[in-house]
Amino acid sequence: MPYTYLDEIAIADVAFEAWAETREGLFVEAGDALMNVMVEGLGSVRPLARRRFHVQARDLERLLFEYLQQFIFFKDAEQLLLRVSDVVITQEAGELGLTAEAAGEKIDPKRHDLNADVKAVTLHRFRIRNEPEGWIATVVLDI
Template identity: 30%
Template structure:
């Protein structure tokens, strides 16, 4: 049994998570059909997926990549130019690993949007390591007289989830259930 699994993980065509959940190899993004990059904005790109959408975010450091991923999330919900920075919310997240941290960070923001109706456009990551994050988020409460909400985002998923080094910085990828 053990041997068979070892063989699978060696085969580059077959990406397998073994116990500790190794991330998918980089080509998984490119190979995933129906997923096309579009709408390049500063620091993140929207990924298209047949039924859903995702974000690939870049940063010089992890914090910047995570901040850009959050901006990418809110860009799916609303035109970010329409959001004012009139309030601030501090968030602390802990998770078992860096990729889970990305999902939990984004799901925290979705939860805050859902419950407190807050839209954020700017994020300062005060601290980040592989299992925790402290962030300061700037935005405002939804005002339907000014805000045209585009898409509801149900959750960030673990599908094709990835946080990795990219050039001299970091890249973070996540797919949302829309």
């Protein structure tokens, strides 16, 4: 699994580290890592509803933050569990832009093995590193 949960960073909450060879891949994995906190077995989320969303930010970390918030938004506003299949990052007038293709379905407690709601993405130890082996993000979620 290209993400792992870090045990002792956040006692009351959940921290994860995600990694991938590319920036775009990192975003896809980080989205799954967040979703996996709310639902066990991401394979149970069928791609029945499609959403395309766009976020902008001045740097890559803030872009990841805004991107992850989208999953929480759709979960509350439309009760949708989403997984992203494709991420495109572009440079837009001094800012970074991101377009994501997401698919998923409405939460169904009978079908989905649900865990805890994610309230927010925090800025605590929030970090993206570009290492020789690829891109690594550390994120702490408020539960």
